[in-house]
Amino acid sequence: MWKLIVRRTFLTIPQIIILSVLVFILAQAMPGDALTGLIDPSIDPATIEAMRERLGLNNPWYVQYIDWIKGVAQGDFGQSFRFKMPVSELIGGRIINTLWLSLATLVLTYLIAIPLGITSGRFNDTWLDRAITGYTYVGFAAPLFIFALVMLFIFGFQLSWFPTSGSVAPGTEPGTFAYFMSKLYHLLLPALSMALITTVSTVQYLRSEIIDTKQKDFIVTARAKGASESRVYNRHVLRNSLLPIAAFFGYEITGLIGGTIFIENIFGYPGMGELFLSSISLRDYSVMTALVLLFGLAAIIGALLSDIILSLVDPRIRIK
């Protein structure tokens, strides 16, 4: 088993390298470079050339790449042209909001998916199952951004149950309970909007997994041993179907990243997704590339965690 985990971990190294090269190419391909936004047009071109030389912008690409990697490894993502501050600081201010949003979404996703999936799988082909399957169809077809807009329209504007933008009410003191509650309150509608859509694939997965497991021979064996239907479900069907779900959250990260870009934009929630979009419209490319790199890393590590958990819970993979 350890070999498997080590091997899987080693696999992420080339992935991270390719990601960094991809991001580096992106950064190079962006119109303009580190000096474009910085420099007063009245400065003499010779001075600019000297500055370029000093910053290493005239070096061959691989030297630039290595310099860049060295910086990134130490947490130096360069300067934001617009905000005149290190990119790392800029992101640091936003990261916690996105983390909360993602966490809340994940929790809600599972809170919705598990009961619905179990009900639908266990009582398949009843009206309850049809209702749940109907919901998954609708959720599958509704693009996240449209659903979020409708949620905002109904619960934010028409009913005014939830705030329509921001991550906390202005003027609340950080660290107080009111501050925490306000954060939570601002989080709820965006997280719920995202969770209601992203959960459908988990519901569908769980449903088909349970229906599949129900037809396995070992379920017949359990019945032949004299187990009651409820025991057959709890001990055999659910256990075997829920274990893979335990590992899913890592894969969910990739989807969450896409989701936060829309959600934060629509709900005016100041997180990394929102920063990503605004950095593009402000042509603040060093921020943008740093975000692509960070999100990419998060996704790679998420997948790694999922694979490791999967190999831990399934003895067929574990013992090898």
Add this chain to the structure above:
Amino acid sequence: MNNVLLDIKNLKTSFRIKDDYYAAVDNVSLTVRKNEVLAIVGESGSGKSAFAFSIMGLHTRAKIEGEINYKGNNLVEANANQLKKLRGSEMGMIFQDALSALNPLMVVGAQIDEAIFLHNPKSSKSMRKKQVISLLNMVGIPRPEKTYFQYPHELSGGMRQRIVIAMAISNQPEILIADEPTTALDVTIQSQILDLIKELKEKIHAGIVLITHDLGVVAEMADRVAVMYAGQIVEIADVYTLMENPQHPYTRSLLNSIPTLSEVKADLHVIQGVVPSLQNLPRTGCRFASRIPWIEESAHETSPELHEISPGHFVRCTCYKDFYFPEQAKEERNYVAN
């Protein structure tokens, strides 16, 4: 008879296809006696497995009619709770494919433990562990302590089948149903498992229902044999009578179509046609008639019954009297080309 464990009368198990019910087991009457091996033989589609599942009440979507009398109760009418109490304690079952019959995510010891626990919920964990180990010993697992904590996929096919057997006998059942217990195994493993079942029979004195398609297995194991074709029993007799003096055309054809070690035949007998599917079963007349078309129609009964032609030897339909193999009459009849 006092030693009758199960008295099955007119059992009919039907499955729903589209809007109709089709009987896979059609009016089967049988007794299973204490301390005997009753073999049910048939090809795929004969209804033998559906029959086994019906006894255990394991069908989830079938219509079951008739009587399965066990200790004064008709199991067909028993509720889920009554069945649950019988299953795994008084009735055990051995499955064909041990790998899929075991939960892949549970160690095998825990799966046997569950079988004991379900019928002795008050037993202590350590007691059960001891019992599991002794069961593993009994079914010939070399290192029971180690095997207890292994997962099914870590064991060989023969070992897995032993685990399934241990599970089936864990509560000393009175009836043991073995559904093709050796079909998935190599010959040397098959003979070991068959010998094991034989030895266990001596120990627990259960009535064993052995479902198989292999007449060799029947000859080795059975006391009585019921031959099934298209959902019906076509012949029942004790094993010696059946193997030496088979009467029904189907039994005779089947015995003639397998190559044996003792004599090398020039050609094997071929049963014409195919086993009809559940939807296409002939529901009237002799169900085997279409596969012996050279036999006069008048030889068959219009609604074939089981006839007792000697004590304990039953044959369905009257066509057995006129049956002959076409090979034997090739010249006169000129039936089969080349």
Add this chain to the structure above:
Amino acid sequence: MRIDKDSGTQIPDVDLGKSPSGFSILLRELIRDKVAFVSLLFLFLIIAGVFGASIIMDQNDIVKVDLFALYEPPSATYWLGTDYGGRDIFGQLIIGTRNSLAIGILVTLLTGIIGILVGLISGYYGGTIDNIFMRFVDFFMVLPILMIVIAFVTAVPGYSIVSFSLIMTAFLWMGIARLIRSKALQEKELDYVKASKTLGTSNFKIMFFQVLPNLSSIIIVTMTLNLAGNIGIESGLSFLGFGFPESTPSLGTLISYARNPQTLELRWWIWLPASILIFVLMLSINNVGQALKRATDARQRRG
């Protein structure tokens, strides 16, 4: 029923005429499924309506700014009102749907072709080729594609509809490749592939004329579901401003006006019809896809 002379085997009494092909069976199952049938009908109506109407309509006329008709609510002249530039929403809806559908179909076909090729080769040959391809695919499946597509859209100079669909294609073929690969991997273990090899058939022929037809139903199902997904992705990107160029009407662009809270709250006619249209469109395509999937699954069960 006739009895064959040699062994006395009966040959099944089915008619000896043409046997139905897999595709027509699939189509028959689809028509039997009421929800899917209605969805299919609806799709045909939309496609015919949208492409028909867009021939009559003049795109330049629709995108022309009319300063005398800003934010008009629905009326007899403007069935669904106008936007901030006084442009007719209904006309934009028609052209936008056509554009979204067209790009959805284009990207689905392109990703389908690449995905099938890579998946088939990877699964059929296995070994090192497979290893390299799949490492690559796994890597891109993990990455947040939406973000990277946005980044590329920003980076590419001379941005146009062509480059937009190429960027989308470049990052969206992996899913189908992985699916086809796993199916091809199963398929090549079957004896008919081994038989073809022993009969002297070339690998190329086996791949494309023996294995590929057996994947056809799964390809049809996946491509149908992908079509819905791709329309969703395109409109999402357009919504964020990284899809169709501003001058080209698209459903996502119409919805993006709702990012202005005023529009969202007060001028529903601008964003709601496009939202409903996308939703119904995706729902219908999904319904058809799911029905096809059920049909193929059922056929596999029957053997």
Add this chain to the structure above:
Amino acid sequence: MSLIEVENLKVHFPIRGGVFQTVKDHVRAVDGVSFSIEQGQTYGLVGESGSGKTTTGRAIIGLNDITSGKVLFEGKDLASVSKKEYIDVRKDIQMIFQDPFSSLNPKKRVVDIVAEPLRNYEKLSGKEERIRVQELMELVGLSPEAIYKYPHEFSGGQRQRIGIARAIALNPKLIIADEPVSALDVSVQAQVLNFMRKIQKELNLTYLFISHDLGIIRHMCDHIGIMYKGRYVEHGTSEEIFTNPQHIYTKRLIAAIPDSDPKNRELHYEKRKLVKSEYDKLEKDFFDEEGLPFSLKSISATHQVALPERG
């Protein structure tokens, strides 16, 4: 001269392991197998699962790569002939598969299935091809009108015969039959076996018959090789193997076959116990440290046994 001679055939598969998936060891699926088959005879290859019998067959026909050793077909070594020659030779070796369901492409009509080898090797016009396929269908006892049907419209036995029609389309000399009837119902098995014997006589075919079922092997084969863990344990005529088995493994294998006479069952049971105890006692002598059988030694002109090295 024998039609085919296999000399010291080895097929090894790499086992990869460890962090970097490097080759750690090899599975010796076939580990030094030699035999030859005379024209017109049926050679039986017997063994339990994992014995290497199927891999041997597949290596001969080129479905598995040969690690070392020779396969001489009419004197030509298949491993070293030129590609062009190989394609020619391959025509003469065909295969019948175990599973009548997966061995026919479900998306192809029977005419396309049976004509596949013809299209690869012979340039026939559409009409010639159809006539040839119809002839073949008739030869295997199926209706020639059924050529436009799909495989799923046939029963298992019929499908197996379609597979045979495809295999004999190019008039091969050797047919490798890998468990050709084990997926069929008992009553259908007989039909296919009889039929195989019939066309063998008509077309002067040579069979390499691979099976785990000793009853069928006895019925079909002239010579038999018993395999265990990739090696031979015994080789001889059908008569020698069944009436005078010498290796403890062969004895055990034969003792394990159920006796069809119920009167013998006690006797047979006792005999099985006896053979088992003999096997347990002599296991160390008959197999080396890795549990593999030794190399074959002749005990008569036709009978070879993997007897212990010492004694």
